[in-house]
Amino acid sequence: MNLDTGDAARGALAVSAPAVSVPAGRALKILPGGCPLDCPDACSWQVEVEDGVAVRLRGTPDHPYTRGTLCVKVNQYLEHTRAPDRLTHPLRRTGRKGEGRFERIGWDEALDEIAGRLTDVIDHYGGQAIWPYQGTGNLGYLQGLQGRAGSRLWNTLGASRHDMTICSVAGLVGTGYTLGTSRGIDPEDLRHSRLILLWGCNTLTTSHHLWKVLSQAQRAGAYVVAIDPVLTKTARLADEHVPLNPGTDAALALGLLNVVVSLGAEDRAYLAEHTEGWPEFRARIEQFTPERTAEICGLPVETVERLGRRLAVTRPTGMKAAQGIQRHAGGGMALRTLAALPGVTGDWKLPGGGLAYSTDGYFGGDREALFRDDLLSEPVRSLSMTRLGEALTTVEDPPVKALFVYGANPATAVGGQGQIHQGLLRADLFTVVMDHFRTDTVDYADLVLPATMQTEHTDLLDGYGHMYITWNEPAVAPPGECLSTTETFRRLAARLGLKDPSLFDSDEDLARQLLSGGHPSLDGVDLDRLRREGYVRLNYPSPLVPFADGFPTPSGKLEFVSATAAADGYDPLTGYTPPKEAADPELARRLPLVLISSASHFFLNTTFGNKESLVRRAGAPFVELHPDDAAARGLTEGQQVRIFNDRGAFTAQLRVSDAVRPGVARTAKGWWSKLTGHAAGVNATVAERDSDMGGGAVYHDNRVEVSAAERQG
Numbered sequence: 001m002n003l004d005t006g007d008a009a010r011g012a013l014a015v016s017a018p019a020v021s022v023p024a025g026r027a028l029k030i031l032p033g034g035c036p037l038d039c040p041d042a043c044s045w046q047v048e049v050e051d052g053v054a055v056r057l058r059g060t061p062d063h064p065y066t067r068g069t070l071c072v073k074v075n076q077y078l079e080h081t082r083a084p085d086r087l088t089h090p091l092r093r094t095g096r097k098g099e100g101r102f103e104r105i106g107w108d109e110a111l112d113e114i115a116g117r118l119t120d121v122i123d124h125y126g127g128q129a130i131w132p133y134q135g136t137g138n139l140g141y142l143q144g145l146q147g148r149a150g151s152r153l154w155n156t157l158g159a160s161r162h163d164m165t166i167c168s169v170a171g172l173v174g175t176g177y178t179l180g181t182s183r184g185i186d187p188e189d190l191r192h193s194r195l196i197l198l199w200g201c202n203t204l205t206t207s208h209h210l211w212k213v214l215s216q217a218q219r220a221g222a223y224v225v226a227i228d229p230v231l232t233k234t235a236r237l238a239d240e241h242v243p244l245n246p247g248t249d250a251a252l253a254l255g256l257l258n259v260v261v262s263l264g265a266e267d268r269a270y271l272a273e274h275t276e277g278w279p280e281f282r283a284r285i286e287q288f289t290p291e292r293t294a295e296i297c298g299l300p301v302e303t304v305e306r307l308g309r310r311l312a313v314t315r316p317t318g319m320k321a322a323q324g325i326q327r328h329a330g331g332g333m334a335l336r337t338l339a340a341l342p343g344v345t346g347d348w349k350l351p352g353g354g355l356a357y358s359t360d361g362y363f364g365g366d367r368e369a370l371f372r373d374d375l376l377s378e379p380v381r382s383l384s385m386t387r388l389g390e391a392l393t394t395v396e397d398p399p400v401k402a403l404f405v406y407g408a409n410p411a412t413a414v415g416g417q418g419q420i421h422q423g424l425l426r427a428d429l430f431t432v433v434m435d436h437f438r439t440d441t442v443d444y445a446d447l448v449l450p451a452t453m454q455t456e457h458t459d460l461l462d463g464y465g466h467m468y469i470t471w472n473e474p475a476v477a478p479p480g481e482c483l484s485t486t487e488t489f490r491r492l493a494a495r496l497g498l499k500d501p502s503l504f505d506s507d508e509d510l511a512r513q514l515l516s517g518g519h520p521s522l523d524g525v526d527l528d529r530l531r532r533e534g535y536v537r538l539n540y541p542s543p544l545v546p547f548a549d550g551f552p553t554p555s556g557k558l559e560f561v562s563a564t565a566a567a568d569g570y571d572p573l574t575g576y577t578p579p580k581e582a583a584d585p586e587l588a589r590r591l592p593l594v595l596i597s598s599a600s601h602f603f604l605n606t607t608f609g610n611k612e613s614l615v616r617r618a619g620a621p622f623v624e625l626h627p628d629d630a631a632a633r634g635l636t637e638g639q640q641v642r643i644f645n646d647r648g649a650f651t652a653q654l655r656v657s658d659a660v661r662p663g664v665a666r667t668a669k670g671w672w673s674k675l676t677g678h679a680a681g682v683n684a685t686v687a688e689r690d691s692d693m694g695g696g697a698v699y700h701d702n703r704v705e706v707s708a709a710e711r712q713g
Contacts (some may be wrong), residue, residue, distance in 0.1 A: 032534030040465020088480025127158025135408025192352025247579030255293025259308025267346025277561025316353030330577030332693025364519025392423025603670025648684030
C-alpha cells in the first residue's frame, strides 16, 4: 500500500481478505458487489467464486475512491457469512420473551402465522397498528433502507410510516435551511483545499478512504484541523487538534467568523450577490467574541483567535462534518451554521471550498418508484425510530400491536433501552425479526426469519460520502433457507392474498425502475451498463462547485435568515443552540460528565458485535476518563466502573487517558449485552428525546456520573 498515513492509520485499512486455496489452473468467476453497511464509503468490492463457493473478497482495484481497500471490519466478511451462529432457518419462540429460546419451523408455517397475525391486527386495530421497523444494517436500494425495502407491502396494508430519525436527520434539516439542500461539496474535492476543518469526524474509523484525500491535501500544503472533544486516531494525524466541549461546534464556528469579520476578511462581493440576511447574521456573529466563544467551548482564547486568523486568510477552506456533532439538542442548528460559514468567506465559489456532510442527495434515482406511496389508501401516522420505547409503552389509538424489525437491533442500539425492553416484553405485541444472527433484539421475537447477506442477493448501492453508485451481483447461493428481504416480502404479499402486480416485481425490475427516472445524474446509465461495469460515477463535474448556478432555496441564495425555518417554528436566523444536558450547569453539579458514545473501530453500529476476532480486538466494554476525573473519583486504570444517570446504568472497564478532555467520558457503541455478560449497554443512559430539528437522536447530549462498580458475590 502506497499510503503516507503512519502507524495509527494503518490499523484502519486492509488490502484484501485472505483467499481460500484454489487448485492451480482452475478458473475463477469474479462478480461485482459492494458493502451495504452504514458507512459513507460504500466500498466497491469483487467476489471471486470457484465452483459455487466464494473464495476471496477484495476491494475493486480500479475504483477511483475506494481504491481496492476494505476496512478492518469488512475485510473478513466472507468468514462472517459462514459463521457457525448464522441464522439459516425460520424460528418460533418457545420460551418467555427475552430468553432467546426457539424451535425451528418451515417457511410455510412462518408465513402462515405472520399473515394470520397481521390480518388479525388489521381487522381489530387497523393497519396503523403495524410498525415496520427498519434500520441501517443494510443501506441498499433494493434490500435496504435507501429504497425503504418492503414499503410497497406496508403501504398496501396501511401500516404506520417508519420515521428514520436515528442517524443524520437533524443535520440534513439544518443544512437544508441554509443551502436549500443537504448536498455539499464532493469529499474528493477536499484534495484542493488548503485549510481543512474536520468537525467531529474520525475518518480513520468511520470513512477511512477519505484519509487518502486528506493526506494528499496535506502533502500539497493543506493544514488539517480536527475539531473534536476526543483525541481520535484522525486527530493524532491532523496538524492541529481543537478539543472543544461537546455540542459547542456552532459557537466555535461563530467565534471563528467573529475573528474573520474583525479583520475585514469577509467576502463582501460574494455576500452581496449570493446570500440573504447578511446584516442580521453579522450582528449575531459580533456577539460571539473570542472570549465568549472560548468560555462556551472550553478552549483558550488564543486557540479561537489563531484558528480564526488562519480561516480569514486561507482559501479554499473545506470542511467535513460527520453525524456525531448533530446528535444533541442543538444539532440541526450546528450544521445550519457550518453550512453558512463558507458563505461568509466566499469558499462556496471555489473548488475544494465549502462543507461536505452527505452526498446522498446527488443520486437522482427514482426513489418514489420504489416506495410506491400511491398504494396508501389514506394518510397514515409516522412513528419515530428513536422513540421506540415510548411508542411501545404509551402510544394508543391504535397501540402498536405488530412490530416487524429488519436491518435493525433496537434492543441494543436505540436510546431509552430500559423502556424499549419493557415494550418488547409485552405479551400482546407480535414481533417478527429478520436478521443474520441472534442479536439482542432477536431474543424478544415471536418469529425469526433468516436473511441473506450481501454476497447472496441482488442490490444497488450509493454512498453518502462519494459520487458513485455500485451494482451488487449475487455471487453464491444462500445457506440453508435464507431469503432476501425482497423475496420475503414477495412471499408474504402472496400469503396475504394481495394482488397488486408491483408487490411481485423482481429485483431487476426494481433496479430498472430506480434508474429510469430521467435524472441528469444518470444520463447514459442503465442497468445493463451498471451490471457490466460494476460501478459508475454520477454525472457531475470534478471538481464540483455545487452552487455555482445558485442555491435551491426560496431566494436562490444562501440564507442566513430563513423564512422556511421560521415557518417550521425555528429561529429564522442562523446561530448557536446549546445542547440540553451537556450545557446545563445545574445538572452538571449532580452529573458532572458528558458521555460520548463514539463509533467503534471494530464494529459498525452493532454489526460484527458477535464476530469473535473483532470482539477480541475491541476488548471489553470500556469508558475512558481524563486522569484528573479518574483521580477525583479514586478510580484506576482497568477497574470495573458503573456509569449512571436517572435513566439507567451500565458497567464497563475504565481506561484513563488524556485523549479525552476533562469533564468528558467516552465509550464506544456496538457490544451486544448478552455476549458481554452485562445487563445493559450505553443506551440505558441515553434519553428518548429529540434533537432540535427533524426528531434526531441525542446520543451525545447525555450527562452521567462514574463510580466504582459494586463487587459481585
